Amino acid sequence: MFEKEYDVVVVGGGHAGSEAAAAAANMGSKTLLITMNLQNIAQMSCNPAMGGIAKGQIVREIDALGGYSGIVSDTSAIQFKMLNMSKGPAMWSPRVQSDRMRFAEDWRNMLERTENLDFYQEMVSGIVTEKGKVVGVKTSLGLEVRSKTVVLTNGTFLNGLIHIGEKQFGGGRAGERAATGITKDLVELGFESGRMKTGTPPRVDGRSLDFSKMILQPGDENPQKFSFLDCTKPLTKQRPCHMSYTSERVHDLLREGFDRSPMFNGAIKSVGPRYCPSIEDKINRFADKDRHQLFVEPEGWNTVEYYINGFSTSLPEDVQFKALRECDGFENVKFFRPGYAIEYDYFPPTQLLHTLETKLVDGLYFAGQINGTTGYEEAASQGLMAGINASLKVQEKEPFILNRDEAYIGVLIDDLITKGTEEPYRMFTSRAEYRTLLRQDNADFRLTPKGYKLGLASEERLKKMEKKKENAGAFVQFFKNTSVSHTEANPILESKNSATVSQSDKMFKLFSRPEITMEDMRKIDAVEDYVQDKDLTFEELQQTEIQVKYAGYIAKEKNNADKLNRLEGIKIPKNFDYSKLKSLSYEAREKLKAIQPATISQASRISGVSPNDISVMLVYMGR
Known part of the structure; x- marks a missing residue:
């Protein structure tokens, strides 16, 4: 049934497993992806969205290295937003609302088109080791698959336990059974394990909602996209989201069910995500707040199913239903399914090397929620890195490690293995000390040459990046070398209530003023002529503006990083x-x-x- 011996076996077909399998196969390793249900590859178990604060930077980094998440996010997007645009470019974070079914379908199709990749549907019940080295996996049917390396990406499935009120049942996700056996094997090998908890909100029928009572949340007027490649295009039409609020009445109804809540009656003993708390946790922790936001998010282009972001809960289903009906626009709501909490096994990530290989078992890698993280993007980036390093190990090449000043992915992995985590880890821009260097707009500059060297990023991708870098750099030099007269500069400065000048000066100095934008500079004939002559793209114009305005900050941060890297x-x-x-x-x-x-x-x-x-x-x- 199987190859005599695979180079890489990936266990689990979620976001981490999908990126791991794609990376290993694209690097030439004979790879097998084993998952419990091939219909649910890259399933969006929770919210139907990719990106967000710091998470969007990670998706851009995955794409720059040659991963698939950015491309699939674009092909399945129904809305695009660039978050934090009122702040500096280090904080800008892309996010897409996704078509849940199309996202999984596009991932499946991309994986099936990937050479060197085989698939098998079954539960992996354990790993096989010899003399401290992994040599394969065993399945629930008693089959043994031999492999030089194994990547475990089990998500929430390891001994998963679902909670809805006082009801408990085993499962790794709604409607899917839990995975058993692997934890036992790993503990017997000497690994330390723990339990974590996450949750999800109700899914509802959009036909039963009154959107006129909610606040419209449209996408960007000029949407961008995730992938740096031209194979995907920005959206030309978008589906809107909406926003509503809870109220004191809603909170009172929810409190009536607290005695039956697994959060408060001791049924749930593990720690949940600090930055994505359940609605009952928010009411309890923020008792002074009389309302909380609810984001009403469509699940796709053609479905009537909606995801109620902000109403994650494990309260009894009748309590969920009664309380949600008191929110504006939800008076006649019909449930597709109630929210629930899930507890699952994880392994403290201090047991890993920077490659995500375990310290205890040679050739065994962990990626995703098994390491205590939360979020599709965090999981996908770990899967990519584990797949890369498993393949490099088989090829007897040097491991691939990203430093903290090179990528958010580097920050994520270093945080996990150096500091560990006792609660689900989520990435934020504040976790990165070099976030001015690690912007979403320059992920290709930072990582595409590395991806190309690995054999993941295509030559097309590399040439596109080099052209963008060259054009932006040349435009920056144009501003440094070209002067502007005070008669041309002053009308622009006056329109921005900025101090005027009495003589000619370099354009770079004028452009460096915080209030002066590229749009303002293009009112100068020489600048507009340059843009038209060189046919500069939006990305090249944006890159030029960032490099001009933040040159001092970027140089200072680079200097600090270089000093600390000496200790590396x-x-x-x-x-x-x-x-x-x-x-x-x-x-x-x-x-x-x-x-x-x-x-x-x-x-x-x-x-x-x-x-x-x-x-x-x-x-x-x-x-």
């Missing part, structure tokens, strides 16, 4: 004996021994390791 070059020997360093604090010794950082830089980011501890280590290593 100071390697710590494997299995280093920290007990030899008597001057280390007790806490530092314990943390360093447990995490086994690879470099001094990684050691410095461990909670409990002080600057003094780092100084002791530097002295010991002759630095």
Whole structure:
């Protein structure tokens, strides 16, 4: 039934598993994707959307490296928004509302067109190891599939338990059974495991809603897209979302069910996502708030199903229904299904290397919610990195690791393996100390050359990036080299209530003023002539403006990153004996021994390791 031995076996067909399988196969590794239901590949288990704050940057990074998430997000999009446009470009974050069914279908089609990739539908019930190395997986039918490496991307399925009020039943997702066996195998091998919880809101019939009582939430007037490739196009039509609110009356009705809530009666013992709390958790934690936002999101172009973002809950279904009917526009709401919470097994990610390979078992990789993260984008990026590194390991090549100043993906993985997590980890721009460098607009500059070198990013993608970089750079030089007269500059400055000038000056200086935009600069004949002559694209114009306005900030951040990266070059020997360093604090010794950082830089980011501890280590290593 199977190849004699695969290079990579990927367990799980969610966002992490799909990216892992695509990456490994596209890098030339003979790959098998095993999942419990091939009809649910890349299923959007929760909200029908991709991107958002910091998450949009991750999707752009996946795309720049040659992953599939950006392309599928574009082909299945029904609405596009660039969030945080009132702030600086480091905060701009793309987000699409997706057609849930089309998203999964497009992912399936792309995977089926990928060479070197086989599929099999069954539950994997354990892993097979020999002498500390993974050699394959075993299935619920008793089959054994041999493989040089294995990537586990089990999502919420490991011993998944669904809660609706006082009712509990096993499952990895609504209507799907849980996966058993893998946790037992891993614990027996010495892995530490834990439990986490997440939740989802009711899905409702849009025909039963009164949208006239809600606030319209349209997409951007001039929508962009995720992928840097030309194979996808921006939307020409969009479906609107809507917004409503809860009320004190709604909160009172929800409180009536708190005694039957698994959140409060002790049935749920694990920790849920801090930044996406359930509605009962919001009422409890933010008792001073008399209302909370509800985003009413369509599930696709042609379906009447709607997702009620902001109403995630595990309260009894009758309580959910009664309370939601008190919200504006929901007076006659009909449920497609109630919201629920789900608990599942995860493995603290401090048990991993930066490659996402486990420290305990050679050739075994973890990606996605098994590492304690939450979100499609976080999962997909880990899957991509695990698939890349599993393939590189088989090919006996150097591993692929992204630093914190190179990608949000690098920040995510470093946070996980260095700091660990005791609650579902979600990416935010605030987690990245170099976010001015890690913008969504320059993900291709940062990562496409790396993706091309790996064999993932195409030559077409590389040439497109190089042209964009060259054109933007040349336009920046044009502004630096070209002067503008005060007679041309002052009308623009006066229109923006900006101080006028008395003599000619370089355009770069004028353009650097915060209030002056590219649109303003194009009122100068020489600038508009240049744009028309070079036929510059929207992306090239935007890139030029960012490089002009934020040149000082970018240079300063790059300098800081370069300083810290010197510590990345100071390697710590494997299995280093920290007990030899008597001057280390007790806490530092314990943390360093447990995490086994690879470099001094990684050691410095461990909670409990002080600057003094780092100084002791530097002295010991002759630095």
